[in-house]
Amino acid sequence: MSRYNPREAEPKWQSIWADQGVDRAGREASDRPKYYVLEMFPYPSGKIHVGHSRNYAMGDVVARYKRARGFDVLHPMGWDAFGLPAENAARERQVHPRDWTLKNIEVMRGQLKRLGLSLDWDREIATCEPDYYKHQQAIFLKLMEKGLVERRKAKVNWDPVDNTVLANEQVIDGKGWRSGAPVVQRELDQWFLKITDYADSLLDGLETLDRWPEKVRLMQANWIGRSRGAHITFPFADPADAERFGMPGITVFTTRPDTIFGASFLALAPDHAITRELGQDDPFVDSFTRDCASAGTSEEEIEKAPKKGVDLGVKVLHPFDKKWKIPVWSANFVLSTYGTGAIFGSPAGDQRDLDFARKYDLDVTPVVLPPNTDAASHSIDTEAYTGPGTIYNSRFLDGLATDEAIERCITELEKVNLGQGATTYRLRDWLVSRQRYWGCPIPVIHCGTCGVVPVPDTALPVELPRDVTFDTPGNPLDRHEGWRNVDCPECGAPARRETDTLDTFVCSSWYFLRFASPWPEDKPFDADEARRWMPVDQYVGGIEHAILHLLYARFFTRAIRDCGLIDLPDGEPFAGLFTQGMVTHETYRSEDGRWLAPTEIEERDGKLVEIEGGRPVTVGAIEKMSKSKKNVVDLDDFIDTYGADAARWFVLSDSPPERDVEYTDGGVDGVWRFIQRLWSLVDERADEIPAPGKAAGNAEGEPLEIRRVAHRAIRDVTEAIESFRFNTAVAKIHDFVNALRKFRGGDDAGKAAEAEALGILAQLISPFMPHLAEACWERLGGDGMVVSAGWPEADPSLLVDNTVTIAVQVNGKRRGEIELAKGTAKDDAEAAALADPGVARSLEGLTVRKVIVVPDRIVNIVAG
RNA sequence: GCGGACGUGGCGGAACUGGUAUACGCAACAGACUUAAAAUCUGUCGCCCGUAAGGGAUUGAGGGUUCAAAUCCCUCCGUCCGCACCA
Secondary structure (H helix, E strand, O other), X not given: OXXXXXXHHHHHHHHHHHHHOOOOOOOOOOOOOEEEEEEOOOOOOOOOEHHHHHHHHHHHHHHHHHHHOOOEEEOOOEEOOOOHHHHHHHHHHOOOHHHHHHHHHHHHHHHHXXXXXXXXXXXXXXXXXXXXXXHHHHHHHHHHHOOOEEEEEEEEEEEOOOOEEEOHHHEEOOEEOOOOOEOEEEEEEEEEEOHHHHHHHHHHHHOOOOEOOHHHHHHHHHHHOOEEEEEEEEEEOOHHHHHHHOOOEEEEEEOOHHHHHHOOEEEEOXXXXXXXXXXXXOHHXXXXXXXXXXXXXXXXXXXXXXXXXXXEEEEEEEOOEEEEEEEEEEEOOOOOOOOOOEEEEOHHHOHHHHHHHHHHOOOOOOOEEOOOOOOOOOOOOOOOOOOOOEEOOOHHHOOOEHHHHHHXXXXXXXXXXXXXXXXXXXXXXXXOEEOOOOOEEOOEEEXXXXXXXXXXXXHOOOOOOOOOOOOOOOOHHHHOHHHHEEEOOOOOOEEEEOOOEEOHHHHOOOHHHHHHOOOXXXXXXXXXXXXXXXXXXEEEEEHHHOOHHHHHHHHHHHHHHHOOOOOOOOOOOEOEEEEEOOEEEEEEEOOOOOEEOHHHEEEEOOEXXXXXXXXXXXXXXXXXXXXXXXXXXXXXXXXXXXXXXHHHHHHHOOOOOOOOEEOOHHHHHHHHHHHHHHHHHXXXXXXXXXXXXXXXXXXXXOOOHHHHHHHHHHHHHHHHHHOOOHHHHHHHHHHHXXXXXXXXXXXXXXXXXXXXXXXXXXXXXXXXXXHHHHHHHHHHOOOOOHHHOOOOOOOHHHHOOOEEEEEEEEOOEEEEEEEEEOOOOHHHHHHHHHHOHHHHHHHOOOOEEEEEEEOOOEEEEEEO
């Protein structure tokens, strides 16, 4: 008996697969159906650890399984290669970002290859290469032509540590997502992509994504945040105000126009144009505005911040009553970035308005009567009623239900030309400017006479200059005179290049299209090829991308479609999405609080100590494997010891794929034992039995039980893979191996059944442990390689049992077990159940009232 | 505050459409082999009572629907995730 040695076997099979090109996707359409499986491509940050491998292992199971089932599978890999860490590395270690990135790519590519992933490496792309980003620049210019790009002054989130602008999505709790530094507000000229033009499409499209997790769809829907309501204009009471502010009145957004007769004040955002204008003359208003601007933006501070405001002294008129004057305030809880930056306060129906009204002693008139209350007894004290009801105290709206009143109010507003139905969104346009070197240059030129001029197609790509320095903060492109100074492509006068680069999320918003056709040099992709492969059938990645990346990619795909680059009617890039859990590991700290890697500690006399120095180690929380906590297990180290199959099998075992799985040494030992047990099972019997496929089990007579076991395993493992439950697939394979280990085929029929079962085993493990599967297949004498042996079909006749064991309950408690022929009639089952001695005993002294028989399932006797 | 998910042995978890709860793995324990250890193999293994046969309670807590509930409904408790004054 030999041991299985992955160190020899794995490289051998990897080179055979590579030589035969088994992982390559078809270059042309064939009669095989297509299947596009994609894992979110990695940022080349250094090395891959066991935690990263889970994502790829899952994608590879799907890829190998689908290929075995006869699909033409596209399973590509590339590098999300632009980004800040490369610049940080440049600053810290005096290496060029490009050199640092390319070196990481090389290391990580080697690691992915060692994992035995069935990737089509012919299609590898790196987003930092000009042959990728030049197409991105061309797409950007197309979006510009299409009116989807805007340059405008905007108050932006400025990260003072990273010295760059952040998108709203990248500000978490008022801090930069990467640096963790408090974000400050600055006003700058910025580039935006008009994702808001697609708000409805992106929201409505979610409903068609039935193979996406409900959670992700919900998060995106909330992020887009569509609200239907109305815009209402309150005319200025004093015509001089209309003149002064250059508008007839103040327009607000509301979702509750039905409460219009409860209006007791208007409130403007502290940075609303009118507030700011008034602040210029009124020091009191001005100081209020400043106070609000400097208030904290963290979750806690917002929650605790009391409502406060200032009376602006301006009055407006109620849209339905020219004699009704309403005071205009500015209030700290009104956001300038949502709706029109102004609201009308209807305190009885909104808690914030009520808090505000009580504080400043403004009118509170209830206008919505909750169901089953009467007007005389209903009053509002400190709690607003925000639910639906019957409108009262509201003139022509009296007696209407909330929904009817909303409609009616809008109709009336339209008649007097002071409002109309409106929809607003929480979603903001996508700010894509980054004041960074290591990104895709925005391909425009600023000319004193011609303004913003797109770089002509023929001059693409706008390549990043190599000779830059990182010794001073800020954007090196800004300081690079030779690169920055150019002639205007239109008038030829001296002009300057745009020095902002694109947010790296742009790079990852279309890479899946390039994968489908990475060869054209003159266009981003071949439209027919992209159409053939798209959409991605199965996308696999982390939940942390639920909003940013997935929303941007959905938008970008629609925008590309609308530029006529691809015929993809619904614009959805990812038909199926799976968000996998992370690999976690214990964390360790030294006496003085340093994080320690698992390789830096060992157990001595039952206590964990530092290997160097022997000082005690404290065990901390179990957390997601990450470099910063040092709780990572290097993939190369792991493969050196246990092999790639062990890594793949481990990360797929035990926990459901969407949940986290904890890395433990015990679990890894178990995997190693299982691999050796499985191999010795095959190795011990291979010489005694026929080759798989050479004997189809025992065709005559009653099939052996082991055949039933094998075919049930086919059914169960297939179902588990199809439904992304890899942990139960692993458990079913364990069951199958345990059964096989107890079985020895004595006669020819038995040996034939054993050969069949072992062949099936090799096929079933092949998506999970492809190297071991090949080794087993070869040892068994199978034809060719298991990778081309297809997927086994379960024989339906072997899936049905002739007898079933069913439970007998008395009053819902299990009292016995009976064995019956499958399909036994209800009467016979009842008789058999009553005849069971255990059942009879528990029925003593009772009268049988009713017997429920669920055929082949259960018998329940009701007695009393 | 709003929205969502989840809660099953010492641990990770399994359980089809309501139909024998605890599959599979880890850990633990006992034994075999061995000078010994490791490795390997065999067996035991959720809880309570019992030597055993057997019995009892049990899927966060409480209630309900049902012949039958981990699964459906209600209330509560707890954990996790997303959003954040969104008018």
